[in-house]
Amino acid sequence: LQVNNNGVISFGVRVHQYTPEPFPLADGRPFVAPYWGDVDNVLGGEVYFRETTQPGLLARVTRDINRYFPSMPFTATWAFLATWDHVAYYGSTTSKGNTFQAVLTTDTRLSFIILNYWDIQWTTGAASDGDPETGLGGTPAHAGFNSGDATHYYNIPGSETPAILNVTQTSNVNVPGRWVFQVDDFKVTGVPTDPPEEEKGAQKNHCWL
Template identity: 60%
Template sequence: GLLYPFGPGAGDRSTPREDDGMSPPVALGRPFVFYGRPHRSLYVNNNGVVSFGVGVPEFTPHPFPLPGHRPFVAPYWADVDTRRGGDVFYRESRDPELLARLADDLRPAVAPGDPVPRPTWAFVATWDRVAFFGAAGKKVNTFQAVLAMDDVTAFIMLNYGDIQWTTGISNGGDPHTGLGGIPAQVGFNSGDDVHYYNVPGSRTPAVLRVGHTSNVGVPGRWVFRVDRFTATEGPPPATTETAAVTQGPPMATRATSMKKEEEEASYICG
């Protein structure tokens, strides 16, 4: 009941059914202001990310903040493979009914003294029953990101349906349960190397329960105002992995797809 309408009946387009795929660049009818910068286009990435300026084919989630000026929202950054099941839908909307519902649902996220949101534009991206890379069972996830703007404020809403897996096999996950290894990342990265937010439980087994947690008192829903600089955490723990990421090595992409395919073939063959 948390998710906004989606699918062909709602006028959605869909991304290609492929591993590590994404939409073409989507030109927006109005700029979306994300951490002080207006963005006029975005990508909807199969691996659980909505990104600005550049697509995100990487299948291994890294903790925020990321180096390299890469602004994006991660409702559930993990190794999705829609060839094995599911669809990724998206659309822009100015539908009055949708905007009225958004106005009501955003109200709990407004701090005292801040203007009441009155959205005039929205973008809805939905990952519907998507499988993970190397899946040998029927575990699927459903989740959604909603971007909303009025003349003053910009918000991001993350909605969660049934979350059944956290990890694909290339990141150490079990092919039957989709658990273990490096679990999914949830949050957003501003792209300025400073401001970011990791939803509690990200990249730990606890992310499986993101559909039962909230920052607005509605289990399965997280809402953030993102036009200005807020919701920045302290620095992440200084682990070996964090230090490596801070130095900016290339993240895993389809350039390493041969490794993914070899892992999958090895599992299938025995």
């Protein structure tokens, strides 16, 4: 696994491209894109990642996956977490930062990806034609999953549009700020919708691991 500072986890080969493209990609690169954009963590923020078999965390992952996919008995035996913590955008002249996370997990038979969005303040870096003062405009960030073929992929609604700024309030599992995919036999649970009525206007979500 390669954790790239541009908001992408790739398999085998690093991804240097910072301006996103919609999935499926013509060149067949498989990767997870929690927030594929023009990140510059030299200007601000950190990128952390770890592999874990820690029982407490695996229990939380197990609980969540069983809630979202109740017909598939699942007990996580491994997880990989990557967190982009208050990362800046290229060319930024502000203190804006985005915080988001990707979790890969398996029980050796079933595999899932969880994407968590805690705080999104910008969509675009200057090299993708974004405004250095706002982090908006140009080609906004892209979120989703690309398996490397023309069939198994998903573009989170709002990707590469200004609406991706609101990904903290969207979900396919009724948890604002969380998107979940089954990737061993590709499935996207739920139906993309607006945030639940009771969550509209909420400033924080409860999706973090």
